[in-house]
Amino acid sequence: MSTEAPATPEVGVGDYQYGFHYGTEDYVFRGRKGIDRDIVKQISQIKKEPKWMLDFRLEALDIFFQKPMPKWGGALSELDFQDIFYYVRASDKQETSWESLPDDIRKTYDRLGIPEAEKKYLAGVKAQYESEVVYGSLQEDLSNKGVIFTDTDSALRDHPELFREYFGTVIPSADNKFAALNSAVWSGGSFIYVPKGVQIEFPLQAYFRINSENMGQFERTLIIVDEEASIHYVEGCTAPTYSSESLHSAVVEIIVKRNARCRYTTIQNWSNNVYNLVTKRAMAYGDSLMEWVDGNLGSKLTMKYPAIYLMEPGARGETLSIAFANHGQHQDAGAKMVHCAPHTSSRIISKSISKGGGRASYRGLVKVENNAHHCKSNVVCDALILDSASRSDTYPYIEVDQDNVAIEHEASVSKIAEEQLLYLMSRGMTETEASAMIVTGFIEPLVKELPMEYAVEMNRLIELQMEGSVG
Amino acid sequence: MTKKVRDGMSSLLKITDLHVSVEDKPILHGVSLEIRQGEIHALMGPNGSGKSTLAYTLVGHPKYEITGGSIEIDGTPLNELDPCERARKGLFLAFQYPVTIPGVKVSDFLRHAVTNVRNPERKDGESLIPMREFRKELKQKMEELGMDTEFARRYLNEGFSGGEKKRMEILQLAMLQPKFAILDETDSGLDSDAVRVVSEGVRKLSGPQMGVLIITHHERLLEYNVPQFTHVMLAGKIVETGDAALAHELHNHGYAQIRERHPAEAAEEQSRQNRPETVGVATAVAK
Ligand SMILES: Nc1ncnc2c1ncn2[C@@H]1O[C@H](COP(=O)(O)OP(=O)(O)OP(=O)(O)O)[C@@H](O)[C@H]1O
């Protein structure tokens, strides 16, 4: 088996809306396009993984090949699995401090405003560049408390038993085609273990981005929140635009034990050519609280339905999501709540905006198993359509095996009211500014849940989206 | 508060023979009006006579189509300008029915508004006025109007009572300091204390730098802000213009005498009320 010479990736012109784009010459390994057993073996070998992980990957690969493409959701026919790189490593070793990061990586993050986050949550920032975490500093305080916050590859190496106990238990490879793909070629992502009773006061953050043509990102995140512990994890993406298709297919597994709390916040702004097909699932045990806060902008197609399995009485699940579909984009997003135990409750709030011919769909499932009496579920979907070329759909699925439950579902579709525009414009705002303000207000219920810098960034992204109407 | 503006320097809002239609239905039939900075005008008239239509047309509501005549400030025509450009030229309307903008904080909204109106050349995305300065000014204005500063953090008009909405309009007036302010029934729906606060507020704010057009059915606001001119609208026309005494007379005696003196317009008013679709819309608007 031969490892090909590192290819120099083509670097496009800076057409990304933030206008940054730095050299990516330093790749150590870039493999080749396409997926087969050899590629999977190579990935595992380069990472010096134990045999069980190689077996896990190969089994997942078989499942991936067997599973048909999903027929629902968005159009996947242009996605060519053989035209994608499955593994790229930006730098050989883990960096420990901001200063020692390679220059071009640092410059890119500077443009994204990472330093502020860095200053504020010094210990919390983890930045994934290409496929692996190259920068991570863990606050001493955290490690003193026994918190493990590392990239997933290191976790496999350094915490093999803990890792093996939970890895793949929330989302088995056979769950869906993309979970299988991720399981076969996963690389990078975060691993977090919060020990019993430990409360992390500040949000832990990670930035991810794709920065190489045709490069898929298959990060794998695993979070275990032990009994009575709590964590807020924040992940954000902004990606430079490249011309050909690109695939992002992450898997996020979360276990929230008794009386614990976990909030997982994501802001994604993929470039318009990215297929963003993510499987996220949490298992919430007795009296715990799991919250997904999910903001999706950009991408060509996003299919993402963060799920919460409410496993024991008293477990609560909440999903708060927004999707912004602009020209050429389809956001098929939603949530899944599975009530497996009595006295569990869930809430889904979904907001979508479509503009310039974009399409936003809410797809959600509330499922109540037959022993799960006294469950409550509340679903609210609001869609805002900014022009007649754009589209919004709602696909709510409810499967209830139990009479003694309370399920509410409300949906609304609206346009920006002429009277609202007039009101703001009569106070000196341009039409664009006024529309942006109305949209910002529409998503405020989500934005106010974000840490400060993310809220600011989110509002800035919305403003950028509202500028220069396409289509 | 402000120095008296010398005659030649004060701005003029000039409305000439204005004809306006809504959805192809003519509502205003030739309205002419001149308001100078520093003057107070009252506009009265029965329900449905076209007062709000005039107000909306002045600020550039896209539904109100100008089919004839002109609106100018100091000779510059406004007819073709959008509401944003008109606001930046110094026009302000306190709405009869202010809308709610969910999720938008009063302070964010006002900071944008103030920045734009004070820098008419501003482009989208350019910086806003400094936060500290703005906060200080806002706090001061809110206190002057007896408003709880907590309102700055609330979402614009969301869950506001009728009276609170009207006060919010006056707060905006105070922050934006337009050359010309149109107050469309800012005094209705208020309890008597609130009427006093709003009336005093308007009195403090108006002055040589502001021309005010007060649309009202009541007298209180006019007692605090005595108009030099009172105009009476009937069926889309200004049929009479007088001074403060006219307002007083209308208040005491209603519009019967006006209708008698202007039989043609009274007849037009009558026929409008018999048009079924008009009645329907009027109820919808009034809600
Ligand atoms: N948006 C609209 N669509 C249809 N008809 C309208 C609209 N706006 C105003 N009209 C009609 O124009 C006429 C004048 O209405 P306008 O609101 O200007 O009256 P007004 O003098 O302000 O009355 P009020 O004292 O009740 O506020 C009414 O017959 C009304 O139904």
Ligand SMILES: [Mg+2]
């Ligand atoms: Mg009116």
